[in-house]
Amino acid sequence: MTDAPSPASGAPLRLFNSLTRTLEEFRPVHAQEARVYSCGPTVYNYPHIGNMRAYVFADTLGRTLSFKGYRLTHVINITDVGHLTDDADAGEDKLEKAAAEKAQSIWDIARHYTEAYWADVKALNIRGPMKAGKPEAAHWSIATDYVPQMIEFAKAIADKHCYELDSGLYFDTSTVADYGRLARHATDEGESRIDPVEGKRHPADFAIWRKTPPGETRQMEWDSPWGRGAPGWHLECSVMSEALLGFPFDIHTGGIDHREIHHPNEIAQNQAHSCSADSGARIWMHNNFLVERSGKMSKSAGEFLRLQLLIDKGYHPLAYRLMCLQAHYRSELEFSWEGLGAALTRLKRMVMGIEKLRSATGGEVSPTTLTQAKVIQGSFDEAVSDDLSIPKALPLMEQVIEAKRLPASLRLHLVDEMDKVLGLELLSLKRTDLRIRPKTATITEAEIEAILARRKEARAAKDFPASDALRDELIAAGVEVMDGDPLGWDWRLEP
Ligand code: AMP
Ligand code: ZN
Numbered sequence: 001m002t003d004a005p006s007p008a009s010g011a012p013l014r015l016f017n018s019l020t021r022t023l024e025e026f027r028p029v030h031a032q033e034a035r036v037y038s039c040g041p042t043v044y045n046y047p048h049i050g051n052m053r054a055y056v057f058a059d060t061l062g063r064t065l066s067f068k069g070y071r072l073t074h075v076i077n078i079t080d081v082g083h084l085t086d087d088a089d090a091g092e093d094k095l096e097k098a099a100a101e102k103a104q105s106i107w108d109i110a111r112h113y114t115e116a117y118w119a120d121v122k123a124l125n126i127r128g129p130m131k132a133g134k135p136e137a138a139h140w141s142i143a144t145d146y147v148p149q150m151i152e153f154a155k156a157i158a159d160k161h162c163y164e165l166d167s168g169l170y171f172d173t174s175t176v177a178d179y180g181r182l183a184r185h186a187t188d189e190g191e192s193r194i195d196p197v198e199g200k201r202h203p204a205d206f207a208i209w210r211k212t213p214p215g216e217t218r219q220m221e222w223d224s225p226w227g228r229g230a231p232g233w234h235l236e237c238s239v240m241s242e243a244l245l246g247f248p249f250d251i252h253t254g255g256i257d258h259r260e261i262h263h264p265n266e267i268a269q270n271q272a273h274s275c276s277a278d279s280g281a282r283i284w285m286h287n288n289f290l291v292e293r294s295g296k297m298s299k300s301a302g303e304f305l306r307l308q309l310l311i312d313k314g315y316h317p318l319a320y321r322l323m324c325l326q327a328h329y330r331s332e333l334e335f336s337w338e339g340l341g342a343a344l345t346r347l348k349r350m351v352m353g354i355e356k357l358r359s360a361t362g363g364e365v366s367p368t369t370l371t372q373a374k375v376i377q378g379s380f381d382e383a384v385s386d387d388l389s390i391p392k393a394l395p396l397m398e399q400v401i402e403a404k405r406l407p408a409s410l411r412l413h414l415v416d417e418m419d420k421v422l423g424l425e426l427l428s429l430k431r432t433d434l435r436i437r438p439k440t441a442t443i444t445e446a447e448i449e450a451i452l453a454r455r456k457e458a459r460a461a462k463d464f465p466a467s468d469a470l471r472d473e474l475i476a477a478g479v480e481v482m483d484g485d486p487l488g489w490d491w492r493l494e495p
Contacts, residue, residue, distance in 0.1 A: 009024040013068055013383040015142045016330060018259055019182055023387055029250055029282065033096040034070035036062060039254035042079040043113035045299045046092040049320060049335065050290035052120055054255045056324040059126040059254060062382050063421045064350045077141045077237060078393035080110035081220050081230055084313050096218055106219040120307045123317035141244060143236040150231045150239045151224050154208045157272040162208055165199045169226045173202055176271045180204065182284060183260045195434045207232035208266050230293040239356040247274055252281035259286050280387040292335040310340065314493060318424055319344035324388045325422060347424065348434045348487055353401035354415060354426055363407030373410055377401055399424065431488060441493045443477040448491060
């Protein structure tokens with residue numbers, strides 16, 4: 001019972017496939033293996049917390065596959081070329097634009113934001129040890145490392161599936177079966193798609209290669225049979241997923257917006273390249289959006305919601321991970337500071353419960369307790385296997401922490417096993433790590449503790465005016481004193 005269930009013995013893993021819009025049992029292409037590709041960030045700006053929801057989801061999927069006993073290969077790409085400001089082939093390259101605005105080299109921009117993304121990945125415990133400064137969950141593939149392969153891929157499909165215009169090489173979407181099936185486009189004009197490129201045969205046709213306009217130079221450009229220029233954005237994912245995972249691979253993930261344009265275009269390219277109707281991946285999975293009312297999710301609106309803002313306001317980043325886990329990945333999740341605070345409190349309760357378990361003694365592991373533990377473990381396995389129903393799995397983990405009939409050592413072991421899927425670091429987080437510590441606070445924790453110690457002495461000596469004065473001193477410094485708080489906060493710095 002200590003081992004993760006093997007794929008043969010655990011509950012069958014069922015995942016929602018966006019291609020068929022049904023739950024399907026996961027059957028790996030290669031026995032005992034799972035190969036996953038997740039569309040990664042475009043590194044022209046900091047990721048917002050909505051983007052990070054997509055990677056918490058991809059990480060939860062990866063963790064679940066490992067928990068179920070599959071050997072996981074997970075690729076996440078870093079888009080440092082080709083993504084235009086408009087998904088319909090209009091506008092400028094996002095990275096070229098950021099580099100021009102900031103008067104910096106495009107390579108410096110890409111490196112800076114890739115590292116910022118990895119910092120968020122690490123803070124959210126998205127899996128993998130740091131190796132050479134980057135997290136290794138997953139294999140991170142950088143688009144500009146694959147340009148020669150992209151050109152080869154484009155050459156292979158150009159004759160049968162593409163046509164050339166002055167602005168570049170375009171994919172003719174009418175040359176593949178069922179274009180847009182993933183998006184459920186009724187026709188290729190079904191979407192309110194704009195057609196900003198002159199000469200395109202169908203509105204949905206998209207760039208495979210974008211030529212640098214005459215008289216201009218781009219910071220990132222390469223020679224190709226269609227002139228000097230840069231690859232279209234969709235090409236990189238087809239090329240890197242095939243190169244690193246082989247077609248067909250098991251699961252392709254991304255945010256729900258990718259179900260409309262980016263992934264149908266990847267599928268069209270994959271079909272063209274493999275000369276078949278095969279979409280390249282068996283299962284396509286999409287996380288729903290994190291939404292926020294005030295528009296702070298927009299990267300163009302000054303201060304936007306990035307993970308560092310939550311940290312600066314004093315919230316532990318794993319409270320945000322828990323906030324994501326509390327909603328099913330296919331449901332929209334509304335962000336609010338109150339919601340984040342509630343997730344933090346829930347995490348704190350878990351951590352305090354575990355601290356108590358550590359100091360508990362006694363209780364023998366017996367056949368009866370093992371049977372009871374197996375029942376809870378089985379329910380946990382069923383929940384995560386049911387299309388990653390983490391909102392149902394979380395209370396089972398909380399039930400284990402509180403299950404007085406089970407010996408503490410067994411409960412700690414079960415929590416450890418379950419946390420391999422949840423990724424909340426439950427056995428290493430401390431209650432004090434979860435204190436709200438806003439960046440703007442000038443008072444240090446040592447100073448707060450010293451004032452509280454003096455206040456305790458004053459109260460013991462029944463010197464209430466002195467005790468009140470010390471409390472006022474703390475309030476003036478933004479510290480809320482929480483005597484006797486059932487959650488053991490002791491005190492809290494106002495966020
Ligand atoms: P981008 O860097 O814009 O390519 O986006 C990175 C990932 O975040 C993609 O998988 C998007 O689909 C996803 N994404 C974008 N906005 C949100 C959001 N508000 N909530 C959840 N996922 C998002
Ligand atoms: Zn992609």
